[in-house]
Amino acid sequence: MNTRDKIMDVALHMFSERGYEAVSIRDICGEVGIKESTLYYHFKNKKDILDSLIKKFTSHIEGLLAHVDEISEMPGKKGRKNEDISLQVTDSYMIDSYLFDPFCNLMLRLMMIEQFHNEEIRALYEKTLFTDPYEIQLNIFKKLGAAGIIPEKDVEWIVKEYYSYMTMLTFKYLLNGDLTEERKKAYYDEVHNLMTRRFMA
Amino acid sequence: MNTRDKIMDVALHMFSERGYEAVSIRDICGEVGIKESTLYYHFKNKKDILDSLIKKFTSHIEGLLAHVDEISEMPGKKGRKNEDISLQVTDSYMIDSYLFDPFCNLMLRLMMIEQFHNEEIRALYEKTLFTDPYEIQLNIFKKLGAAGIIPEKDVEWIVKEYYSYMTMLTFKYLLNGDLTEERKKAYYDEVHNLMTRRFMA
Amino acid sequence: MNTRDKIMDVALHMFSERGYEAVSIRDICGEVGIKESTLYYHFKNKKDILDSLIKKFTSHIEGLLAHVDEISEMPGKKGRKNEDISLQVTDSYMIDSYLFDPFCNLMLRLMMIEQFHNEEIRALYEKTLFTDPYEIQLNIFKKLGAAGIIPEKDVEWIVKEYYSYMTMLTFKYLLNGDLTEERKKAYYDEVHNLMTRRFMA
Amino acid sequence: MNTRDKIMDVALHMFSERGYEAVSIRDICGEVGIKESTLYYHFKNKKDILDSLIKKFTSHIEGLLAHVDEISEMPGKKGRKNEDISLQVTDSYMIDSYLFDPFCNLMLRLMMIEQFHNEEIRALYEKTLFTDPYEIQLNIFKKLGAAGIIPEKDVEWIVKEYYSYMTMLTFKYLLNGDLTEERKKAYYDEVHNLMTRRFMA
DNA sequence: GATGAATGAGTGTTCATTCAT
């Protein structure tokens, strides 16, 4: 990893734990192993580090959203089970590449901290944690409804229920304390639990 | 309001917006209208302000929990409708005196920010936002189950569903940006929506 | 002298020698014998020191101008010699209380340095070194003309000659290198020289 | 213009406006359009830029002085008017090639700023603004005296008067704020004014 | 000729805190 990337990595870890303002340039440089003046060769100022992180995150998210669109547009193979699609998408999108992804998870924490006094971050926070996930899940369940796998009239509430549960779990297990393997497992178990009850029953 | 209370009030507003570390003694004193040296007559140091806020909050919460216990122990009057109890409790506990209460709401925001690097606060955060609410709701629905108002076997999932929904709404509307009247109304409407579907159908 | 005045005094000496930007807060504090943080109790920032110096200077100058007005309005006593008035005024105003005054002399040097990139200072510089002195001397010589001591038609050029000479001497002896006793004497001798030739011949 | 000359040009403009210390290598390189490290290919260090400027200036001045000597040694043609010589010399030396010359004018400003804390520069400043001009003019007027064009006994005071006037005008119009066309014209008009009165009357 | 990457020392300024009054 080059110096610039190392700085961003260390900064994100620190920002997401203590907040942007509470982390000093000295803290970051000490951990990276460079002098403070060197950091200013790579970044215009402290804010520039944060901005670069946000830019990287939005690019990352755009990539994920594009990928999700792609998957969900694929014609379902015959005989596919209903939970198949949703699980697949949820797995790949929500969990592996997003909530469990170290970079994304830390960015969500950072946004959780900074959203209260930074409207730009707040908008991104609302989009990535509330708006986008709901949209994605609504799309999936609408298709399941159209395919006759679930009753069309139930779609609205099934989505709400599913979405609420996933959101609650995210805050409870993935955006609370360190992202330990225990918490990841607890999260995963509860998701599995929900799936089983909903679609296996 | 006396000076000490004014300091705590101003400090809470600032801490909950920008985080404990990012707020300076100068900031607080400037807003309160006293000199920095004066603050040290009322508080031992900066940390002491935060500690006092947490102490005040835990006392407040203890009072609420005691009150909730009291209400739920009350023998339900004959002829009462099922949703009556839950709505009443939810209203008084979750909403008016807790989530909508300015002091509590700001404390939750502060805890949301500080939990990532302060284990004591994290524990309190988990307790007040996840553990306690679940316990309370579980108690209520268990009683409804025992009373035959809802099927006992459904209690577990009804609680989970209800609790998830309330938790999601809390993060989406009450712990996101400023606590405006619009957001309070949006929250209330969605709660009402859920109630209607669940218990009126 | 209190701390604030000491800071201003030291700052002026340094600013007038090396220029505002080239003098550091550390330099000033080292000389005054205080910590840098203490300086910020007395001044908002570095610029505030400069502004305070300028304010003090303009007040000082206003006082001098008022005093000069007062003197020159006084009805000349009978039998007074022509050079009497001008010498007296020149002495008291231009020399003792202004050009030779340590504070004013250092301020002129500071203004000489800063005028090239600070329009506010440039205007003050032009006023105090060129405009005001000319006005004052014009007034004096007009009175001498009106009193028939010098030919009225010569007033314009006598003023110009006198004023040019004084201005040149100021830059040559008083705003060049250290203000040593030698340079003060050289200045004084040349002024005396001019007076003698002009009015004694 | 090659890079080295560009650096010197930019540096002079900046030094003469804000002073040597207040201008950074970054400032200069930014304006020239090179990286800071590149500057060190052309100059040993920051001081070296200043030294090179001073060297260039002293060479320039030596050339001018030699030229002035040459002109004034030329036997005056019969029938020449007295003001002819002085005007010609003043024009070519003092004005076009010196005071109005962009390089020289900026150097004078730089010297005006730096003289207070740099004895080498102070000596050069005194020489070029006070000593040399006086010598030159004294030579000219001496010749006019010897030629019987002006009374020999008046030479001393005519020189003093003329020299004072020119010096005052230089500081008032040419070393005060930007060297605009307005100020150049004002300077020129006043010089013409003096000439007319002195030698045309 | 020019640059990318680095650095130690220094810049102005803010920090939480103390203490005599």
Next chain:
DNA sequence: GATGAATGAACACTCATTCAT
């Protein structure tokens, strides 16, 4: 109860300079 004056440590950031490429 409150303040004026002070402080050492830390803050984000800029300085002139070096050196391998």
